[in-house]
Amino acid sequence: MQFRDYYEIMGVARDATQDEIKRAYRKLARKYHPDVSKETDAEARFKEVGEAYEVLKDPEKRAAYDQLGADWKSGQDFRPPPDWDQGFEFHGGGFSGADAAGFSDFFETLFGRGAAGADFGGAQAGGFHAHGGDAHARVLIDLEDAYQGATRALTLKHTELGTDGRPQVRERTLNVRIPRGVRQGQQIRLAGQGDPGIGQGRAGDLYLEVAFRPHAHYHVEGADVFLDLPIAPWEAALGATVKVPTPTGAVDLKIPPGSAGGRKLRLKGRGIPARAPGDLYVVVQVALPPADSAAGRAAYRDFEQALDFNPRAHLGV
Amino acid sequence: MTDDLESLLNGELLEEDVELSLAELCQACRVPAEQIVELVGEGIIEPVGQGQVHWRFRAISVRRVRCALRLQHDLGVNTAGAALALDLLEELAQLRARRR
Numbered sequence: 001m002q003f004r005d006y007y008e009i010m011g012v013a014r015d016a017t018q019d020e021i022k023r024a025y026r027k028l029a030r031k032y033h034p035d036v037s038k039e040t041d042a043e044a045r046f047k048e049v050g051e052a053y054e055v056l057k058d059p060e061k062r063a064a065y066d067q068l069g070a071d072w073k074s075g076q077d078f079r080p081p082p083d084w085d086q087g088f089e090f091h092g093g094g095f096s097g098a099d100a101a102g103f104s105d106f107f108e109t110l111f112g113r114g115a116a117g118a119d120f121g122g123a124q125a126g127g128f129h130a131h132g133g134d135a136h137a138r139v140l141i142d143l144e145d146a147y148q149g150a151t152r153a154l155t156l157k158h159t160e161l162g163t164d165g166r167p168q169v170r171e172r173t174l175n176v177r178i179p180r181g182v183r184q185g186q187q188i189r190l191a192g193q194g195d196p197g198i199g200q201g202r203a204g205d206l207y208l209e210v211a212f213r214p215h216a217h218y219h220v221e222g223a224d225v226f227l228d229l230p231i232a233p234w235e236a237a238l239g240a241t242v243k244v245p246t247p248t249g250a251v252d253l254k255i256p257p258g259s260a261g262g263r264k265l266r267l268k269g270r271g272i273p274a275r276a277p278g279d280l281y282v283v284v285q286v287a288l289p290p291a292d293s294a295a296g297r298a299a300y301r302d303f304e305q306a307l308d309f310n311p312r313a314h315l316g317v
Numbered sequence: 318m319t320d321d322l323e324s325l326l327n328g329e330l331l332e333e334d335v336e337l338s339l340a341e342l343c344q345a346c347r348v349p350a351e352q353i354v355e356l357v358g359e360g361i362i363e364p365v366g367q368g369q370v371h372w373r374f375r376a377i378s379v380r381r382v383r384c385a386l387r388l389q390h391d392l393g394v395n396t397a398g399a400a401l402a403l404d405l406l407e408e409l410a411q412l413r414a415r416r417r
Contacts, residue, residue, distance in 0.1 A: 029391050035384050036392075036406065038413075050391075134345050136383065151325060175325045187379055188328035207345060208328065209380060219414045226415075275332060 003078035004106045006052035006065065014070055018057065025053040051103045061111060080109055134204040135194040141178055143215045143225070146272050147247045149180035154208075176208065181274040183223055186210050217245065223278025225271045230287040231255060246270055246280055253282060261286040331376035339364075339372045346382045353382065359400045361385050 007014050010024045031037060032046040039045065055061045072078065139152055154174050162168040174193065182188070187207050194204025212220060219226050229244055239257035243250050246267065253265065264281050271278020291297045343350050354369070356362055362381050364372035384406075385399040394402065 026393060033388070033391055035387055036402070046391075134347060177325055177327050179328070179330045182330060185377065185380055187331040187376055189331055190326055190328040193326065205345070206328075207379060221411065221414060 001078050001105050001109060003072040003074060003076040004048075004052070004104060005072065005074040006055050008074055009048055009052040010056060012056075014066070016056075018059070021053070021056045025049065025057070029053075047103070051107050054103070055107070055111070065110070078106065135206045137206065137208055138211055139176070139178065139188075139208045140211050140213055141182070142213050143218055143220060143272075144247050145178055146182050146212070147180065150178045152176050152178055156206075174206075178210070181272060181277075182210050183272055183274055184210065184212050184220055218247065220272070223272040223274045223276065224281060225278060226281045226283060228285050229253075229282045230285050231259070232289065233286055236260065236284065236286045244282055255284065259284050331379075335376045336365075336373040337376065337378065339369055339374070342374050342378060342382065345379050346386070348382070348386065352386070355396055356382060356385055356400075359396045361396070361400045361403060 007016070010016075010021060010028065012020055012024045016024070028049045029046065032039060032042045032049060034043045034046055037046070055065050068080075135156070137154060137156055139154060141150060141152070152175070154176055155171055156174065157169055157171050174190075176188070176190065179188070187209055190206040190208065192203045193206035196203050217227055225247065227244070227246075229242075231240070231242065234240075235242060235255055236259045237257065239259070240255045241252050242255060244253040244267075248270070251267070251270075253267070255265070259265075261284060263284050265284065267280040267282065269277045270280035289296065291300050337345065339350055339353060342353055346353070350369075353362075357364060357372075362374060362378040364374050364378075366372045381403060385396070385403055388394055388399040388402050389396065392402075
């Protein structure tokens, strides 16, 4: 098991005040909050910071942690000394709403799983029945999956009451069909796949929120899909029929004469095949051919002489 | 412990026109009704129908409620702050998607 330096994670000194720790947490939480952050490892960092704060904000836990000494470094192999927590009373003291299922082995060894399964309060009372809670997870798919449908294997962690009456974290794998036509942010409800009920209560539902992986060529707004399409200046000026990729295969697209950069051409119904299918918008971008040969430069000069063109006329110069 | 399930699960896609009652939304988001009422009061989610008994919520509300609650819980913002953050986050996501 690896030691975790909670002070280092929070970026505070070992003698930081509780106020300083709180401020550091708020700042880091805003930076790495998975709903807010654009950092790629936001979720992992957010959990790490949450775990560190769980310990440092609680004077009891912090004192016990401090007692391990200041010589440990993050990542060092660690075994807690026997009776290290003697005299502290945090076991079973409960967490303050943090999602303890995501905490490290290091944390669990020191502080136990405690009340991680807070939802199970009262579960041992005879004859108690309750519906299981609904569970939530995110599923990442590619844009192409939304056109064709796909299946995804998801591994979910959930807390369950063990035979000894203590909450345990269990993993399970579900194979889920991602329906064709699904859009970013939509929810898929899997009835009965949430947390198990207590007693004769029925299990909750599992809600999957769909998110798209960023695509190299397309971007998506609702059911509409956008593609930037480079075209040559002569194609833009004279019109042309060009090959255009779409998520379901290449098509021929007619570029009307006089298409300026930024012009949007709509391919109706070729967006995401939702119940109300989206459109595919091709946004033309006029690409500049390089003038890196004598012939190329000559062509540009002919161009200049043939056309009386001032692109800055509207600026009054 | 791992329970491998071989079978393929078919879910129900919550289309925009799928509507949830107040009770269903509470169950889906694991929150008491008072919290949903507070979020409605702040305009974070907008039900149709007169009076709480007849309220119907669009399926997208599940995501907005959960995001608002996470922001409140994790960042210590109040409901109005969460509403502002949600709106800005949505705008940011749109702009980022467009810029790519």
